[in-house]
Amino acid sequence: MHPREFGNFRILQLLPKGGMGTVYLAENLLDNKRVALKLIELGPDLDRQEIAAAERRGANLQKQICGIDKRITNIRDFGELDGFFFIEMEYVEGQDLSELLRAGPLGVRFAARIGLDLSEVLAITHNFHAVIDGQSYRGIVHGDIKPRNIRITPDGELRVLDFGIAKALSLTRSFTQIQFGSSQYSSPERLRSGEITVDSDLWAVGVVLWEVVTAKPFFQAENGPRLEHLIRTYRAVPPIPEQFPKAFAAILRKALHADPAQRYRAASEFGADLRAFLEGRKTVAETMPAAAVPIAFDNDATRRTAVPVAEVDDATRRTQQPPRPTPIEKVLPKNRTYSVSRNARQVIGFSLLAIVLSFSWFVLHEINVWRKGDELARQLETERIKDLNVAFVRYQELQNETHIPLVLHGPRRAMTEKLLASADRIILEFREAEAPTITEQDWIAAEAALSKALQLSPSDKEIRGKIYLCQAHIARIKGRSRLSGKLLNESRTKFEQAHNFMTKSPDPFIGLATLYAYSLNDVDRARDAVEQATRRGHKRGRREKALLADAHQRRAERLMREAVRAEGYPEEKDFLERASTDLEKAQDLYRDIVPFGGATASLRRAIESTDLVAIRLRAIREGA
Structure with missing residues (x-):
């Protein structure tokens, strides 16, 4: 239809x-x-x-x-x-998370923010209480958390779709409970029992986090029944890629633990650990020892057909009782000394041959990976690959193939350089352009590129500083558009953190100057930030003069409003005199840059305001 x-x-x-x-x-x-x-x-x-x-x-x-x-x-x-x-x-504009993942992994910090948003939403709904048609609902479980039900709006906000349906179905017959959920994101307990609980949602969030950082399903199988079998028999968390931060890996390990008692027991706990990770604090998950359950693989399945090796060995031992050993002296005649020596040499020979063949295969395999990596590096350097998300996925695939990180030195360097160049274009434009046109989406794209670069060079402080810089600008833009003091203060903190990692860079101070001038309304700190940027090599131009002129004019206008409220009181004169000083400074700065931007109109407004202030001050003095 x-x-x-x-x-x-x-x-x-x-x-x-x-x-x-x-x-x-x-x-x-x-x-x-x-x-x-x-x-x-x-x-x-x-x-x-x-x-x-x-x-x-x-x-x-x-x-x-x-x-x-x-x-x-x-x-x-x-x-x-x-x-x-x-x-x-x-109808929510934007893209489903599943669409975004087609381009490749989205980065650890992006994943953590997605997980934090989901945890905060679930913390509310899991404790929600309502009465509908005389029936009481205590705690609403989503039951179908998956990338397709998570939408990212054009301004980077998360929206959860199709909420509440699964919990409502839990009141009907059991066969409908699973119909509404996707097996791929169902916990082992849910598939075994058919029950949808709070734990079902928290497990699904963990699976979503895995997909966001790997762009691969947590479970893979050739058909639905096989997939459900893999999930039901799940025994241990698979190896987590080494390039992920240890704190984030610990969160994944806890969220996807085979033992439900070892997982997060509430959405608030999950969210608290993700927030701690984003803020650089120690997580609860890091105190949990890594799972040490060995994994055996079924050739007919995928990489997650996990069965403890101990069970396999034990089953093998029970298959056939070993024969009672016969004393050696009864079966080994004296004239067999030469035969034993020959057999030993054969065993040694076969062993050496196996070692040589294995080593040869290993060398050939690593050479093949090196060739693929070298080709990827050339494609990046010649810009035959322009989509960095596609290139990054290819690099990660090679990284999973090799056992010698040095083999990928060339593509790692080329990939890092391209990612940094992508972000630096945005940072440089904001620094150098007199009228930058950088949007929030540009900063989000730059942060995503830098997050990937940090995975390749985890110890690079400059990359970490640039990530803080991008996050500061994102919070600045959002804070100003939403009039959110919390976001504006977060922006200031992020700029300061960026400076701690980029002590010689003017970029954090250029951002702070913009923040103080247009959002926090602090002229003195805006001027100090401009001076700090200048000391670090930034050339003070018309943009900085316009910024300070606007800041003085905005403060003067606030003082004039205060003077109106204080009319007839001694404070009125003080407000007007301070406003007059700011207006004179604004006029001087505007005259230096006319006709840049809207300086002409701003200068005219400053002159008109100065005349009004002068008239009122004259009236006050004459009245005195």
Whole structure:
């Protein structure tokens, strides 16, 4: 079914399938807003009735939850119409996390921020209480956390889609419980018991984090039954790539531990560890010893058909009782001395041959990896590969193949240089351009490139400093647009952290000057930041003069407003005199840069304000 119209909706296009229904991009003809419209066909059979009832309960729950946290998609309306149960949802612009992952891994810090957002949302919903149709709900479990249900908006915010449906289904028959979840993200306990719990959501968050940093599924199999078998028989966390920070690896290890008792027991615990990692503090997960369960691999399965070796050995021992040993002197005649020596030489010969062959294979394998790496380096240097995400995935694949890191020295250097150059273009434009046009998305892209570069060079302090610089600009832009003091203070802290790693760079101070002038309204600190940048080699130009002129004018206008409120009191004169001083400084700076930017109009406004202040001061003095 792909109707052109449905009730008061005009169907525009089909969207990715959602749960047990079909989802369309539609226009609500009553208010001309674009919405996501989910349709579930009704029917007389028990299954369809249960599905519709579950969707109704889920929509009702989600409608209440979305009012608590904006990261949960808003439900506008739901009901029955023309043989369908419909849910009208807010349409969220952006890309699903699954779409972003097609380009390759998204970086550890990006993953941690995704995980933190999910944990915060789940911490709220897992403790949510509501009464619907006389039935009490204590704790709402999502039940289908996966990249397709996580949307990243154009401004970098996370939104959780399709919330509450799985928990509603837990009240119906057991076979429907798994239908709404994706086996790929189901915990072993969920597949064994069919029950959806808080632990199900936390496990799924761990699997999502794994995919974000590797761009590969946590479990892989050739078909659904085999996949479910792998998950049910899961025994141990697979080896985590060495390039990941130890703290983040510890979080993954704890979140995906085979023993549920060793995992995070609440979303708040999971979120607290992710926040600690992002802030550079020690995590609880780091205090947990790494799992030491050995893994044996089934040739018919993928790399995660894990069975403890101890079990395999024990099973082998039980297959056949070994024969009772016969005393050696009874089976070894005296004239067999030469034969024993010959057999020993044969064993030694075969062993040496095996060693030589193994070593030869190892050398040939490493040479092959080196050749692939050398080709990747040449493609990067000649720009035959321009998509750095694709190149980074290829590098990671080579890294997983080699046992000698030095083999990939060339491509690692080329990859790092390209990633740094990608980020440096944005940093340099903001530093050098008199009227930079860098957006929040540019800074997000730069941070992603730098996060990949840091994985290649974990000890590089300059890269770490540039990451803080990008994060500071992202917080500055968001803080100003949302009028968020918390984000603006976070921006200042990030700029200071960037300076700690980039002590000779002017970039943190250029950012601080912009922050103080236009967001924190601190002229003196803005001027000091400009001076600090100048000492570090930054040439003070028209942009810096305009920045300081704007800061003086903005402070003067605030002082003039204070003077109006203090009219008739002694403080009025003080406010006006201070405003007059700021306006004179602003005029001097504007005159130096006219006609740069909007300096002409700003100068005219400063002169007009100066005249108004002078008139009022004259009146005060004459009245005195």
